[in-house]
Amino acid sequence: MNTLTKNRSTTLAPRHSIKNLPVNLFGAVMGLAGLSLAWRVASHRFGTGMMIAEAAGVTAIVVFIALALGYGAKWAKYPATVKNEFTHPTTGNFFGTITIGMLLLSTVIATYSRWLQEIVWTIGTITTIALSFASVTRLLKGNMDVSHAAPAWLIPGVATLDIAVAGGTVPMAWAQEVNLFAASVGAVVAIVFFTMIFSRLVHQAPLAAGMTPSMMILIGPFEVGFLAYVNVVQRVDAFAALLFYFGLFFFIVLATKIFRRSIAFATGWWAISFPMAALANAALKYAAARQTLVLDYVAGVILIIVTIAIVVLFVRTLRILVNGELLGG
Secondary structure: HHHHHHHHHHHHHEEEOHHHHHHHHHHHHHHHHHHHHHHHHHHHHOOOOHHHHHHHHHHHHHHHHHHHHHHHHHHOOHHHHHHHHHHHOOOHHHHHHHHHHHHHHHHHHHHOEEEHHHHHHHHHHHHHHHHHHHHHHHHHHOEEEEOHHHHHHHHHHHHHHHHHHHHHHHHOHHHHHHHHHHHHHHHHHHHHHHHHHHHHHHOOOOOOOHHHHHHHHHHHHHHHHHHHHHHHHOOOOOOHHHHHHHHHHHHHHHHHOOOOOOOOOHHHHHHHHHHHHHHHHHHHHHHHHHOHHHHHHOOOHHHHHHHHHHHHHHHHHHHHHOOOOHHHH
């Protein structure tokens, strides 16, 4: 009887293990770093000061270190689990959040150390290109189930655009050519993947509720594309405006589908953070280029919305970490 009771309690008890640390949580680093960069732009545009930008930036660095150590431990202890995640047609794409996080952090730490910025950006660039290569190569093997065409596919593809986004201030002489290469790869891959994903969303069954927040990634090619393009050509022209405005329109469309009480909170919600932060950065830079009061208001409202969203995500993530749900089996 005692043995039965012991076995039953063991079965019912939650299992807290680093094995359950989700790779998509690195999306928090992207969102926090993107928010930091947006508030930096706002400080120059609106004179808001650097307090929020610095707080978000330091938090992004701390979160990245904590997650890197945690996921490194998971890789060392459960290599088969990590391998299965990496080869999964959907989950595997979230490994791109690690490399994108590094690229964005290189810009965050630029104000503290230029040489460290160069090192982190270089490592992030190499790993991002390698991951994009692996992602495209895997898809070209054929026989891919069309139902697997999820918004997460855009992460490793659009990641190369982030090389140009973060590389705009990198001083190395060869960085400009790398930025051009990355922007070209990211742009074409984004167009192809966006078309495939959009077709799947139109013609196939709706995404599962837990994957719905990841639809916000679909604005990434446009807003991240805007930032990459502006960094490469060093101006905001009509083409940049087209990218920004369609991304803004698509954000409004997707927001009506994503922000619903019926969708339970999970770490997958962090998928909304960086696309929205990219929209805020793009809106601020576009407003600065156009010098109109209306666009300043639009950029300010977007920045406030993104800030509130990321603060809520951060608090709710801390809550499930403390109560054991995050690492629960």
